[in-house]
Amino acid sequence: xxxxxxxxxxxxxxxxxxRLSCVASLRTFSSFAMAWFRQAPGKERELVATISWSGGxxxxxxSVKGRxxxxxxxxxxxxxLQMNSLQPDDTAVYYCATEDPERLVRPVPPQYEVWGQGTxxxxxx
Numbered sequence: 001x002x003x004x005x006x007x008x009x010x011x012x013x014x015x016x017x018x019r020l021s022c023v024a025s026l027r028t029f030s031s032f033a034m035a036w037f038r039q040a041p042g043k044e045r046e047l048v049a050t051i052s053w054s055g056g057x058x059x060x061x062x063s064v065k066g067r068x069x070x071x072x073x074x075x076x077x078x079x080x081l082q083m084n085s086l087q088p089d090d091t092a093v094y095y096c097a098t099e100d101p102e103r104l105v106r107p108v109p110p111q112y113e114v115w116g117q118g119t120x121x122x123x124x125x
Contacts, residue, residue, distance in 0.1 A: 009119030
């Protein structure tokens with residue numbers, strides 16, 4: 001069973017930075033796309049950033065473009081989210097997610113069906 005464990009959340013003043021990490025217990029980690037989502041209280045879950053299996057392709061929500069950066073280290077089975085210029089609107093629980101490794105046919109674009117437990121990010125002004 002795949003496990004994703006996020007870390008790095010915390011309390012930060014507006015304008016500050018945090019770096020989230022997500023370690024995957026997935027032997028074939030380097031074969032799958034990864035993503036970061038977030039969910040604020042009373043709001044729907046939002047896709048924040050995605051990264052392809054190789055790390056060569058990334059995408060971002062408009063709300064975080066130019067401020068957040070997703071990256072991965074396949075040797076360490078880890079995906080990162082560097083968050084700069086944080087604002088109070090970035091306050092949310094952040095989740096990493098990956099594709100279901102049990103699927104025989106992988107959807108294109110990727111569907112993120114395996115989730116971590118989340119890490120809280122709180123930005124105060």
